[in-house]
Amino acid sequence: MMELYSASTTCQASPTDLPANAQVASTTSQVSPWLSPLLYLLGRHIVLPFFFRRIKITGQENIPKSGPVIFAPTHRARWDSLLLPYAAGRGVTGRDLRFMVTITECQGLQGWFVRRMGGFPVDPQHPAITTLRHSVELLLDQEMLVIFPEGGIYRDGAVHPLKPGIARLALSAELTHPGLGVKIVPVGINYSQPFPSWGADASVHIGEALIAKDYMNGCVKRDAKRLTADLANMLLSLSRQESAIANHAFAEIPNS
Numbered sequence: 001m002m003e004l005y006s007a008s009t010t011c012q013a014s015p016t017d018l019p020a021n022a023q024v025a026s027t028t029s030q031v032s033p034w035l036s037p038l039l040y041l042l043g044r045h046i047v048l049p050f051f052f053r054r055i056k057i058t059g060q061e062n063i064p065k066s067g068p069v070i071f072a073p074t075h076r077a078r079w080d081s082l083l084l085p086y087a088a089g090r091g092v093t094g095r096d097l098r099f100m101v102t103i104t105e106c107q108g109l110q111g112w113f114v115r116r117m118g119g120f121p122v123d124p125q126h127p128a129i130t131t132l133r134h135s136v137e138l139l140l141d142q143e144m145l146v147i148f149p150e151g152g153i154y155r156d157g158a159v160h161p162l163k164p165g166i167a168r169l170a171l172s173a174e175l176t177h178p179g180l181g182v183k184i185v186p187v188g189i190n191y192s193q194p195f196p197s198w199g200a201d202a203s204v205h206i207g208e209a210l211i212a213k214d215y216m217n218g219c220v221k222r223d224a225k226r227l228t229a230d231l232a233n234m235l236l237s238l239s240r241q242e243s244a245i246a247n248h249a250f251a252e253i254p255n256s
Protein backbone atom coordinates (compact mmCIF):
# COMPACT_ATOMS: atom_id res chain seq x y z
CA MET A 1 0.00 0.00 0.00
CA MET A 2 1.41 3.36 -0.99
CA GLU A 3 2.29 6.10 1.46
CA LEU A 4 -0.21 8.95 1.20
CA TYR A 5 1.70 11.43 3.33
CA SER A 6 5.32 12.42 3.62
CA ALA A 7 7.67 10.31 5.70
CA SER A 8 8.42 13.18 8.05
CA THR A 9 7.85 12.62 11.75
CA THR A 10 6.52 16.17 12.08
CA CYS A 11 2.86 16.39 12.96
CA GLN A 12 0.85 17.60 9.98
CA ALA A 13 -2.60 19.20 9.90
CA SER A 14 -3.29 18.43 6.26
CA PRO A 15 -2.19 15.98 3.55
CA THR A 16 1.10 16.58 1.79
CA ASP A 17 2.24 15.66 -1.66
CA LEU A 18 3.38 12.17 -2.47
CA PRO A 19 7.12 11.48 -2.69
CA ALA A 20 8.97 13.21 -5.51
CA ASN A 21 9.79 9.87 -7.14
CA ALA A 22 6.12 8.87 -7.33
CA GLN A 23 5.06 7.70 -10.76
CA VAL A 24 2.48 9.60 -12.80
CA ALA A 25 1.16 6.87 -15.07
CA SER A 26 -2.59 6.98 -15.60
CA THR A 27 -4.74 4.89 -13.25
CA THR A 28 -8.27 3.98 -14.27
CA SER A 29 -10.70 1.17 -13.57
CA GLN A 30 -14.03 0.10 -14.90
CA VAL A 31 -16.62 -2.53 -14.06
CA SER A 32 -17.60 -4.55 -17.12
CA PRO A 33 -21.40 -4.20 -17.52
CA TRP A 34 -21.70 -7.77 -18.82
CA LEU A 35 -18.84 -9.65 -17.16
CA SER A 36 -19.41 -8.43 -13.61
CA PRO A 37 -23.03 -9.66 -13.27
CA LEU A 38 -22.07 -12.94 -14.94
CA LEU A 39 -19.10 -13.59 -12.64
CA TYR A 40 -21.08 -12.68 -9.53
CA LEU A 41 -23.76 -15.13 -10.61
CA LEU A 42 -21.30 -17.92 -11.38
CA GLY A 43 -19.26 -17.33 -8.25
CA ARG A 44 -22.22 -17.15 -5.90
CA HIS A 45 -24.23 -20.06 -7.23
CA ILE A 46 -21.68 -22.39 -8.79
CA VAL A 47 -17.96 -21.85 -8.09
CA LEU A 48 -17.97 -21.15 -4.34
CA PRO A 49 -20.74 -23.62 -3.33
CA PHE A 50 -19.02 -26.32 -5.39
CA PHE A 51 -15.49 -25.69 -4.13
CA PHE A 52 -16.15 -25.07 -0.44
CA ARG A 53 -17.89 -27.54 1.82
CA ARG A 54 -19.31 -24.82 4.05
CA ILE A 55 -19.15 -21.05 4.13
CA LYS A 56 -19.94 -19.08 7.27
CA ILE A 57 -20.78 -15.39 7.00
CA THR A 58 -21.50 -13.13 9.97
CA GLY A 59 -21.96 -9.40 10.43
CA GLN A 60 -23.66 -8.50 7.14
CA GLU A 61 -25.80 -6.08 9.14
CA ASN A 62 -22.62 -4.03 9.67
CA ILE A 63 -22.25 -3.22 5.97
CA PRO A 64 -23.18 0.45 5.37
CA LYS A 65 -26.20 0.70 3.10
CA SER A 66 -24.90 3.80 1.33
CA GLY A 67 -21.95 6.16 1.12
CA PRO A 68 -18.23 5.58 0.51
CA VAL A 69 -16.88 2.43 2.11
CA ILE A 70 -13.41 0.92 2.43
CA PHE A 71 -13.42 -2.79 3.23
CA ALA A 72 -10.27 -3.83 5.10
CA PRO A 73 -10.08 -7.64 5.04
CA THR A 74 -7.40 -10.00 6.24
CA HIS A 75 -5.67 -11.67 3.30
CA ARG A 76 -5.40 -15.46 3.53
CA ALA A 77 -5.71 -16.74 -0.05
CA ARG A 78 -6.59 -15.63 -3.55
CA TRP A 79 -10.07 -16.96 -2.86
CA ASP A 80 -10.58 -13.80 -0.75
CA SER A 81 -11.36 -11.84 -3.91
CA LEU A 82 -14.34 -14.12 -4.55
CA LEU A 83 -15.51 -14.63 -0.98
CA LEU A 84 -15.74 -10.94 -0.15
CA PRO A 85 -18.05 -10.13 -3.09
CA TYR A 86 -20.04 -13.24 -2.13
CA ALA A 87 -20.50 -11.80 1.36
CA ALA A 88 -20.80 -8.08 0.59
CA GLY A 89 -21.04 -7.54 -3.17
CA ARG A 90 -23.89 -6.83 -5.52
CA GLY A 91 -25.88 -9.90 -4.46
CA VAL A 92 -26.06 -8.46 -0.93
CA THR A 93 -25.68 -4.69 -1.28
CA GLY A 94 -26.48 -4.07 -4.94
CA ARG A 95 -23.02 -2.51 -5.39
CA ASP A 96 -19.82 -3.77 -6.95
CA LEU A 97 -16.58 -3.93 -4.96
CA ARG A 98 -13.57 -2.04 -6.34
CA PHE A 99 -10.31 -3.79 -5.41
CA MET A 100 -6.95 -2.06 -4.99
CA VAL A 101 -4.40 -4.83 -5.53
CA THR A 102 -0.68 -5.13 -6.06
CA ILE A 103 0.72 -5.27 -9.56
CA THR A 104 1.52 -8.97 -9.16
CA GLU A 105 -2.17 -9.71 -8.54
CA CYS A 106 -3.07 -8.00 -11.82
CA GLN A 107 -1.09 -10.43 -13.91
CA GLY A 108 -2.19 -13.41 -15.95
CA LEU A 109 -5.73 -14.75 -16.04
CA GLN A 110 -6.48 -13.46 -12.56
CA GLY A 111 -5.42 -9.96 -13.59
CA TRP A 112 -7.64 -10.09 -16.67
CA PHE A 113 -10.65 -10.71 -14.45
CA VAL A 114 -9.55 -8.27 -11.73
CA ARG A 115 -9.34 -5.36 -14.17
CA ARG A 116 -12.75 -6.10 -15.68
CA MET A 117 -14.32 -6.36 -12.25
CA GLY A 118 -13.25 -2.82 -11.37
CA GLY A 119 -9.90 -3.64 -9.78
CA PHE A 120 -6.81 -1.50 -10.26
CA PRO A 121 -3.13 -2.07 -9.42
CA VAL A 122 -0.74 -0.23 -7.15
CA ASP A 123 3.02 -0.65 -7.09
CA PRO A 124 4.05 -0.43 -3.40
CA GLN A 125 7.67 0.28 -4.38
CA HIS A 126 6.85 3.05 -6.84
CA PRO A 127 3.44 4.47 -5.91
CA ALA A 128 1.61 6.50 -8.51
CA ILE A 129 0.02 9.84 -7.65
CA THR A 130 -2.90 8.93 -9.87
CA THR A 131 -3.58 5.77 -7.85
CA LEU A 132 -4.34 7.93 -4.82
CA ARG A 133 -6.40 10.30 -6.90
CA HIS A 134 -8.36 7.45 -8.44
CA SER A 135 -9.03 5.94 -5.01
CA VAL A 136 -10.39 9.26 -3.74
CA GLU A 137 -12.49 9.61 -6.90
CA LEU A 138 -14.04 6.21 -6.24
CA LEU A 139 -14.92 7.26 -2.69
CA LEU A 140 -16.41 10.51 -4.00
CA ASP A 141 -18.56 8.38 -6.29
CA GLN A 142 -19.85 6.52 -3.20
CA GLU A 143 -18.12 3.31 -4.25
CA MET A 144 -17.11 0.36 -2.05
CA LEU A 145 -13.33 0.05 -2.17
CA VAL A 146 -11.39 -3.02 -1.00
CA ILE A 147 -7.82 -2.69 0.32
CA PHE A 148 -5.95 -5.50 2.10
CA PRO A 149 -4.26 -3.69 5.02
CA GLU A 150 -1.69 -6.40 5.74
CA GLY A 151 -0.25 -5.83 2.28
CA GLY A 152 0.10 -9.49 1.29
CA ILE A 153 -1.18 -13.02 1.80
CA TYR A 154 -0.46 -14.62 5.19
CA ARG A 155 -1.51 -18.21 5.72
CA ASP A 156 -0.69 -18.62 9.42
CA GLY A 157 -4.02 -17.22 10.63
CA ALA A 158 -2.39 -14.37 12.55
CA VAL A 159 -3.10 -10.68 11.96
CA HIS A 160 0.14 -9.12 10.76
CA PRO A 161 1.13 -5.44 11.20
CA LEU A 162 -1.10 -3.22 9.12
CA LYS A 163 0.12 -0.75 6.54
CA PRO A 164 -1.00 2.83 7.31
CA GLY A 165 -2.32 3.44 3.80
CA ILE A 166 -6.01 2.76 4.49
CA ALA A 167 -6.20 5.21 7.38
CA ARG A 168 -4.27 7.84 5.45
CA LEU A 169 -6.47 7.44 2.38
CA ALA A 170 -9.67 7.74 4.43
CA LEU A 171 -8.40 10.79 6.31
CA SER A 172 -7.10 12.36 3.10
CA ALA A 173 -10.52 12.00 1.47
CA GLU A 174 -12.26 13.49 4.51
CA LEU A 175 -9.80 16.38 4.81
CA THR A 176 -10.09 17.35 1.17
CA HIS A 177 -13.84 16.70 0.95
CA PRO A 178 -15.42 17.54 4.34
CA GLY A 179 -18.58 15.61 5.11
CA LEU A 180 -17.78 12.80 2.69
CA GLY A 181 -18.46 10.22 5.39
CA VAL A 182 -15.88 7.52 4.64
CA LYS A 183 -16.37 4.33 6.65
CA ILE A 184 -13.79 1.57 7.08
CA VAL A 185 -15.23 -1.93 7.56
CA PRO A 186 -12.90 -4.61 9.01
CA VAL A 187 -13.37 -8.12 7.66
CA GLY A 188 -11.85 -11.35 8.95
CA ILE A 189 -11.48 -14.10 6.33
CA ASN A 190 -10.15 -17.56 7.09
CA TYR A 191 -10.06 -21.12 5.80
CA SER A 192 -9.81 -24.55 7.35
CA GLN A 193 -6.64 -25.14 5.32
CA PRO A 194 -3.68 -22.79 4.74
CA PHE A 195 -3.93 -23.57 1.02
CA PRO A 196 -7.67 -24.15 0.47
CA SER A 197 -8.48 -27.19 -1.60
CA TRP A 198 -11.77 -28.68 -2.70
CA GLY A 199 -14.01 -29.40 0.28
CA ALA A 200 -12.38 -26.83 2.58
CA ASP A 201 -14.42 -24.62 4.91
CA ALA A 202 -14.35 -20.81 4.81
CA SER A 203 -15.57 -17.98 7.02
CA VAL A 204 -16.13 -14.27 6.52
CA HIS A 205 -16.71 -12.12 9.62
CA ILE A 206 -17.70 -8.50 9.00
CA GLY A 207 -17.09 -6.06 11.86
CA GLU A 208 -18.59 -2.71 12.76
CA ALA A 209 -17.51 0.23 10.63
CA LEU A 210 -14.95 2.78 11.78
CA ILE A 211 -15.89 6.34 10.82
CA ALA A 212 -12.93 8.29 9.48
CA LYS A 213 -14.11 11.72 10.61
CA ASP A 214 -14.21 10.52 14.23
CA TYR A 215 -10.40 10.28 14.11
CA MET A 216 -9.72 13.77 12.80
CA ASN A 217 -8.08 15.75 15.61
CA GLY A 218 -5.77 18.02 13.64
CA CYS A 219 -2.66 15.85 13.27
CA VAL A 220 -2.92 13.46 10.35
CA LYS A 221 0.00 11.27 11.37
CA ARG A 222 -1.26 10.78 14.91
CA ASP A 223 -4.85 10.40 13.68
CA ALA A 224 -3.83 7.78 11.12
CA LYS A 225 -1.83 5.89 13.72
CA ARG A 226 -4.81 5.75 16.08
CA LEU A 227 -7.19 4.69 13.32
CA THR A 228 -4.78 1.98 12.18
CA ALA A 229 -4.43 0.70 15.76
CA ASP A 230 -8.20 0.46 16.20
CA LEU A 231 -8.54 -1.32 12.87
CA ALA A 232 -5.85 -3.81 13.91
CA ASN A 233 -7.63 -4.49 17.21
CA MET A 234 -10.91 -5.12 15.41
CA LEU A 235 -9.25 -7.52 12.98
CA LEU A 236 -7.71 -9.35 15.93
CA SER A 237 -11.16 -9.67 17.50
CA LEU A 238 -12.61 -10.97 14.24
CA SER A 239 -9.74 -13.45 13.90
CA ARG A 240 -10.76 -15.01 17.20
CA GLN A 241 -14.16 -15.72 15.69
CA GLU A 242 -12.39 -17.43 12.81
CA SER A 243 -10.96 -19.99 15.25
CA ALA A 244 -14.39 -21.64 15.20
CA ILE A 245 -13.32 -23.16 11.89
CA ALA A 246 -11.30 -25.74 13.77
CA ASN A 247 -14.54 -27.02 15.31
CA HIS A 248 -16.44 -26.79 12.01
CA ALA A 249 -18.92 -24.36 13.54
CA PHE A 250 -20.47 -23.35 10.24
CA ALA A 251 -23.90 -22.44 9.01
CA GLU A 252 -24.97 -22.92 5.42
CA ILE A 253 -25.47 -19.66 3.53
CA PRO A 254 -28.45 -19.64 1.16
CA ASN A 255 -27.62 -18.67 -2.41
CA SER A 256 -30.69 -16.53 -2.84
